Structure formats: C-alpha cells, structure tokens
Amino acid sequence: MTGRGRVASGQPTIADVARHAGVAVSTVSYVLSGKRAISEVTRNRVLASIRLLGYHPNAGARALASRRANVIALVLPLRSGIQVPVVMQFATAVVTSARSHDHDVLLLTSDEGPEGLRRIAAGALVDGVLVMDVELHDVRVPLLRELRRPSVLIGLPADTGGLTCVDLDFHRAGQVCVEHLAGLGHRRVALLGAPAAVYDRGTGFAHRTRAGVVEAAARHGVEAVTLPCEESAADVRRRVDVLFARHPDISGLVVQNEAAVGPVQAALAASGRRVPHDVSVVAVCPDQFAEHASPRLTSVPVPAEEIGRQAVALLMRKLGDEPAPEVTLLEPRLTVRDSTATAYHGPVAGPDGTTTG
Amino acid sequence: MTGRGRVASGQPTIADVARHAGVAVSTVSYVLSGKRAISEVTRNRVLASIRLLGYHPNAGARALASRRANVIALVLPLRSGIQVPVVMQFATAVVTSARSHDHDVLLLTSDEGPEGLRRIAAGALVDGVLVMDVELHDVRVPLLRELRRPSVLIGLPADTGGLTCVDLDFHRAGQVCVEHLAGLGHRRVALLGAPAAVYDRGTGFAHRTRAGVVEAAARHGVEAVTLPCEESAADVRRRVDVLFARHPDISGLVVQNEAAVGPVQAALAASGRRVPHDVSVVAVCPDQFAEHASPRLTSVPVPAEEIGRQAVALLMRKLGDEPAPEVTLLEPRLTVRDSTATAYHGPVAGPDGTTTG
DNA sequence: GCCGAGGGTCGAAGCGCTTCGACGACCGAT
C-alpha cells in the first residue's frame, strides 16, 4: 500500500490527499500550483481534504521535482563597524517580503567565505542570493557572476556590469545634508563618518557619502572637513575635541555613524556647545535613532525596509527570468527635526532660515 | 543516457561522478557520508572526480531521500523593545555554530505567526527549530510541543516541561549586580529595566532580572527601587530625574536596557552626578557596549555567543535523538570596570582607586 | 451531424539522492 508515507514520517503526503479526495495525485498538484485548469468542484474537494488531513507539501520533494527551492539566501556581514540595527532592519524586511512572494530566507554569514555561497548555490538549496554590505572591490562579486543563480546586491561595487544592485543614493544623501546646512547659512561643516576600517575596506556607502558631502560643499562654497569616526564614546569625544580645536568655526556636523550619534551629542554637550544653537547636526541613520535622540535629530534616514523590499522584488523578477535594472538608487529624503538651525553669523537672519552677512 | 542531469541544470549529479570515477552511485554516496567502509583507493578516486567535476550534492534530493534537510529554523522576534545588537549576536552565533555541525539556518520572523512555524516544520524544510525571545506564556510553546520536530528555546517560558531551554541566569545576574553594589557599601539602589512593553509581554529575562535584584537587595539589607525604562534619550532623562527627585540618596544603578546605557550616562552627567564618584552604574549588556561607554562600565555581559552555541549544540543532540536537559542556565559573570566604586558614606575608602574624604 | 478546440483529469516518468540487501573476495579459525 501507498499509505506508508503517513506511517514513516507522520505527515500525510500528496498521495494521501489524492486518495482521500478520490482524485489523481497530479490533480492535487495542479490544484496547489494552479498550472492547469481544475473544476471548481474538484478543487474544493481537494482543498477540503488538504485541510482535513493537515497536509503540507514536502519541501525537499518539491524542490527536487520542480527545480525550485523557493528559498533565497541572505548573506549578512559580520564585520566590525557594521551598523547592526540597520542590518537587522534589512534582514527583517527581506524575510517579510520574501514571504509575501512565497519564499523563505536562508541566513548566511560571510565568515564561511565565498565557499559558502558556492555550496549553497550549487547545491540548489536556494534559488537566488541577496548580498549585503558590498565593498567596492568585493571578492564575492566575481563569484556571483560565475554562479548560475540570480543575485541582487544591497550596496554598490565599483563595477556593476551585469549585476543588479539596490541602495540608497548615498552620494545624494551626502549632498542633501550639506545643502540643508548650507541653506541655513553654515559655512564650515564637518562629516563624522564611518569607522576608519569601513573606509579602508572600500565599503561603498561610506565613500559615496563622503564624496557627496565634498562635492556639495564645493558647489555651495562651504568648507568641509571629513574624518572617520569610531564607535566608542571616548573616541568620539576625542575626535570632536580635536575637530573643534582645529576648526573652531565649524557650525554644522554631518554624522553618518549611527552608533556615534549619541556620543557625539554627549561630547558636544560636554564641551559646552548647544545643539542646534551653537552647532547644527544632521545624521544619516534610521529614523528611530533620530527620533529617540535628544534633541530629536534632523536626519536622512536609511530606508532599510524599502531597500530590502526592492531587493527582494528585483530578485523575484530575475527568478522569473524577467530583466532587472543594473542599478537602483533610492532618493534620500531629509527630515527636519530639532537639531539644525540657522547659523549664527551675525545679527540678521532671513525668515527662510538663511542668514544675511 | 543518464548524463542528462548536466545538460538540464548545468550541475553534475552523483551519477556523473560515479561514471567518471568508474564506480556505482551508491559508492559515491558512501564516500560522502562515510556510512560504510570504502577502500582508500576508491575513496580517493571518487574524491578526485568530485573535485574535478565540481560536484555539490543537490540539497533537495538529499533531503528527500534521507529525510534530513540539514537546515534548522531560527525564529527571531521583531517586537518593540528588543535589544537589536544582542539578537544579532545570537543570530550570528547560531549560524556559525550550525555550520560547524553541517547545518544551515533558515530565518523566520514571528510576524508570520505560529502558522509559519507549522508550515516550515510540517513541510520538512527544517529538521529543528530554535526560538528566541520567549515569553512566560508564549503562544508558540504549545505549538512546539505539538510539532514533531526537535526544538530549543532561547529564554524561559513559565512552564518548561518537556522543552529544552537555554538562557543566561538572569535571576542570578540581578543578584550579582546588587551584591556587587552592596559589597561596595551602597545602601540604596535602583534598577532601570527594560521598556514597559517588555514587562507587559511577560518576557522572562526582564522579570527574572528584576526578581533577582529585589531578592538580593532584601537579603543584603539594601533598598531597591525598580522601574521600566524606555529607549529614547528624553525619556531616560525624565526617568532619571524623577528617580533622584524621589530617592535622592540612591547611589547605585543597575541598567538592563542596553539602548538606555548611553542616555543614562548622559542624563547623570547632565544632572551633575559623576560616575562612579556620585553614582555607581552596573549594566547588563553586551561587553562591547560596556567597553565603548565612557567611563567603561562595570557589567554583566549577556553571553550571546555562548548561548547561541549551546542552543545549537542542544538542538543537534536532539536531532540525534539524544536526551537534552530541560533547562540550561548560564552562570553570569560580573566584569568590574570603571563605573562602580565604594559608596561615599564617610571619610574612608579602599586603596582601589576610590576617594578619601 | 461532424470536426476541432479546449477544459478537466489521469498515469507515468522522472528529479538526484540514500539505503538496504546481496554478493564476491579474502581472512583466520577449524
């Protein structure tokens, strides 16, 4: 007898459902997949049996027969200097939207190296790959090209040819921050960026933000100092002190390192500088951080959720053999809160927040 | 011909390897699994063919035939008030140690609800389940019992009967913090705990810590105030102000909410209290946080890595049908850093860096 | 009244792997 499946694994199989509903196995399959027309009557009978027996298709069998695992891999970084909450937001957004496309998510960390990717992809454990924290010259990029699986990168490598990448337009984000400060009349600003290790690795977003800041500053006749910034409170404090010692007239700060946001505020307070009265601060960080800070920070949020969703959507397109754009950059939006104000250049200030003189 | 596999999927199959090595398919399988003796000569020939062809076993086929997916599920919370970096540490530890047991990790978020768990488990996508952020009366617990898959919980529900749970001994952690402060002569301490929502949910660790604090305080003749604590800087500040307004003689603080650690320090500084001179602070948080704070914090670290490793090890035992203990509690260790000192009760203090007079 | 076109269903052939039983070869013990 074929009812053995139930005995062996405790789970009903498609054969059990078919028998219970009095139809062929293939009919059950077609009810489930919708790939052929099935009469209303039959469909309902089958669905009733499925519910009654508590049937769940066996993932392995399905993957084997259909050559689709309905699983995508998410490769997360574990490196120093990563922005943990942002990464987490990505991850959850990816899981949620993958589920909405009927896919599950396999979690990989980079510490298994490229071999892990190869194993997963070649073994058909996953249909496609989502890679986070991409470096400008990432070792995984050539591998992705070689692998025969669709992939989407979150972040931009130096050469995007033949790839599919999604990210916030960090270059533009840098510009937007400076433009906001410049519009308020600030003439000397500083970027407190990611930790030095992140720049050294050639991580795209850090470099792109910096470039955006520098470029916008030049265009607006603003002087910009950029420097990396570690995460410890003590280090931040030191940086800030040195910064103001060398450039006492800096009145605008762009902070990219979310872990440093709190310490920066503390350091400013400790040195007697009030925000935004003496120094305006713009952060590039999750909204939640900006909201919870005190004062609440004017910020350019990193739309982790949106990027994750987009990345999954693009991957799904590629899984369906549809074409996908090489680069998708999301436009940054700046949210004005309580940490930025008109630069104090003299007695007069315009109603639009810019100074005169 | 059977070489079709290569054509269809581009991937060599076990049959290709067998043909290339001039052995039977089953022999290749036994070389890979080691479940039967294979001569040195044959083994090497097979391994050479595997390498040469770049063979990777098809995960679906393997899962189907062996009834083992070699994948475990990790159920992560997405709720408010969770400690993101800690969760992330868990996740990475779980992935890493799962890999060392030749398993991969499927990431689930709770927002699909218990149904997600059922789907995954019943569909044999995973062999076992790791559940994080367990509440005292968690809806998933009955489901886990009903499911026929091994599971391990990270955290403790109210009733652990028939389950396998791992966690830091938070009760003991609360005690340890208070004992440390008591030993330094502090007579009035406060616990700034998790956000109120976390207590309301009945999340074990928060309640257990509080109980430990209260109990140890009673035993050592210390007065203890406990209160929840949100994550925004402004809220922390308010809490701290209220706290000291009502209990001006509090000289020791236990902070459990890692997101609040920075703001607490800032709030103390703002109110003119020096750490540790005026107030001693003990945190329950990842070491990394404690190290990066300023001053560096005396802390009881949450050994996320160790817990993750243990959880995976236990799950592997259960997958192998070996018995596993119902509850595994890790002993907390307190690391003394620069944020705690002798209470100032009078002119005398020890030689360990505390003041005299 | 006949034909072609779908609609609805079935049966069977795999998908690539594990595992069980079988079998020859070779060993030391009788």
Added chain:
DNA sequence: ATCGGTCGTCGAAGCGCTTCGACCCTCGGC
C-alpha cells in the same frame, strides 16, 4: 580444504513531488 565473518562494492527500490503527454468530454461552428 571448509566455514563463517568482514570488507568493499553494486543494483535497485524508493523518498514525495511536478510535469508531460494522452485521453475523454462537451461545445460551438459550419
């Protein structure tokens, strides 16, 4: 010499599903 016992290998039977081709009906068009 003979007999059991290992060791090393093979062949074949699934694992539970998808999918292809075939088949039977029922229609509408002519």
